[in-house]
Amino acid sequence: MVTARRRTPATVLAVATAGVLAFSLVACSPQDGGTGGTTDDAPTTAASPAASATASDPATPPAEQPTSCVDGEQDxxxxxxxxxxxxxxGFDDAVQAVDAGVRHIFIGSSTDLxxxxxxxxxGRSISALKQRAADAGGELTVSVDEEGGQVQRLGSVIGDLPSARELAETRSPEExxxxxxxxxxKMGELGITMDFAPVVDLAGGESISDNAIGDRAFSDDPGVVTGYGRAAVDGLLDAGVxxxxxxxxxxxxxxxDSxxxxVTTPPVGxxxxxLAPFAELSQIPGVAVMVGHMQTPGLDTGDGSVLGAETPSSLNPAAYALLRDGIGGDGGAGGAGGEKxxxxxxxxxxxxxxxxxxITDLHDGPQAVVQALRAGADAPLTSTAADVPATVAGLVAAVENGxxxxxxxxxxxxRLCAV
Incomplete structure (x- = not known):
């Protein structure tokens, strides 16, 4: 069942037109002219009316520009x-990844805790891995899917976190x-530096079986999602995560379910x-964004080479252009619907x-990673370190063949090392 969506006044984006949201491939890359995972399949929880929350301040300043820390001459x-x-x-495959140059590992449902x-x-811990990366001249990011409710990996170690829906129904944003x-x-004490949370999708179904979201969403109201999403973001930042x-x-x-x-969304218009929670919360300094695999009709490149109705957003240059160029009241380019x-x-x-x-129905792992980086991703996520040699070889070949x-x-x- 799809629940009704209630639009809020200034912070919620107005309806976009597909024509305005057509982007060119050249526009996707901010600098060079080219352009988690979640494995949540837990049982569902029944819904009840969501609590209201105050939307966050739209005047939040944008995140600072990252400083390049990459040696342009490196291998x-x-x-x-x-x-x-x-x-x-576990530790052994993590060592192999770190020694290959990987600087981001994530703790999944199959990881030995x-x-x-x-x-x-x-000697076989995250701290040991971080030291190994440091000895090689880099820093190691360690992430986890710790949303709460049905999607959390660390409950057996640090205790349960309620679902987003439950939190919005029973607690204030300050709480x-x-x-x-x-x-x-508690995550930081375990060596975790990044959390793939919060979910700031709107609730569009009662249960996770409807579209993989269910009670992972705070609400079907974009103002509530933005308010509680900001609370979660601020709390994690307070903890240094x-x-x-x-x-x-x-x-x-x-x-x-991707x-x-x-997976297909409504037309981008x-x-x-x-889009409203992403437009506002992405401007909080220190926040990162994850792009999903949904296909969005009308989210097309300007030259027509990539169509949103046929291409997962994670591989779609127009999706990254929308995020990079600024989401406005008309969905991306300013104008009648509001300023970008x-x-x-x-x-x-x-x-x-x-x-x-x-994704796997369309591409093998190395191909998908190449396509994601071309489209504009900074950190393609793959579920196993065993894929690293083939993925790196695929990327090297892609650069060498143009x-x-x-x-x-x-x-x-x-961008990654600047964190």
Whole structure:
């Protein structure tokens, strides 16, 4: 069942037109002219009316421009590996990834939690991996899907976190900020530096089986989602954990589950409310964004080479252009629907490219990673470190044959290491 969406006055995006939202491939890359994962399949929870919250201040300043920290002369394979975010099972495969140049690992549902700091042998811990990366001249980011409710990986170690829906129904935004801050501090003690949360999709179905969201959403009201999303973001930042808002451009009113196949949203001209939380929360300094695999009709490149109705957003240059160029009242380019907001220049992740059928039905892992980086992603997410050698080889080949510009890799790696 799809719940009704209520539009808020100034902070919610007005209806866009597909023509205004056509972008060119050249416009997708901010600098060089080219351009998690979630494996949540837990049981569902019944819904009840959502509580209201105050939308956050739209005057939030944009995130600062990252400073490049990439050696432009470094080995191409090492540069390619440094753009990847990969899932690990345990210490041994994490070591192999780090030694290959990977600087982002994530803790998934199959990870041996003894790798976490304080949970096992200190010599085979996240801290040991961070030191290994530092010895090689880099810093290691460690992420996790810790949303709360049905999607959390660390409950057995640091305790349960209620679902977004439950929090919005039972707690104030101020209380939610404190809850996420405390949970974030516990994650930090385990060595976690980044959380793929909060979900800022609107609620479009009662249960997770409707579209993979269900009670992962705070509400069907964009103002409530924005208010509680800000509380979660602020709480994680208070704890020193980087929040990653997801799943851009909005999964709440999509049909289907991208873990199991193709997912389609309403036409982009009808997605103003879904885009509203991303437009505002992406401007909080320190926030990253995850792009989902939904196909969005009308989110097309200007030359017609990529059609949103046929291309997952994670591989669609127009989706990254919409985020980078600034989401406005008309959905992206200013004009009759409202002035365009500031663009996002932080890190953009993809959802898992190797464990979700919305992508694997179209491309193998290395091909998907190449396409995601070409489209504008900074950190293509893959679910297993075992894929690293083939993925790096695929990226090197793509640069050497002209399919992918080396400058695109440098740009992506620069954003990642700046964190």
């Amino acid at each position: 191409l394979a090492t540069l390619a590996a440094s753009t990847l975010a990969v899932g690990v099972v 003894s790798i976490l700091d304080g949970q096992g042998d200190p 939610v900020r404190g809850i996420y801050a405390e949970h974030g501090r 980087t929040p990653v808002i997801k799943h851009f451009p909005g999964h709440g009113h999509a049909t289907g 873990h199991e196949g193709t 009808e997605m103003g409310a879904d 907001g500031p663009g996002f220049d932080g890190i953009v992740f993809t959802d898992d490219l190797t464990g979700m059928q919305a 399919e992918l510009d080396r400058g695109r890799l440098t740009e992506a790696a620069g």
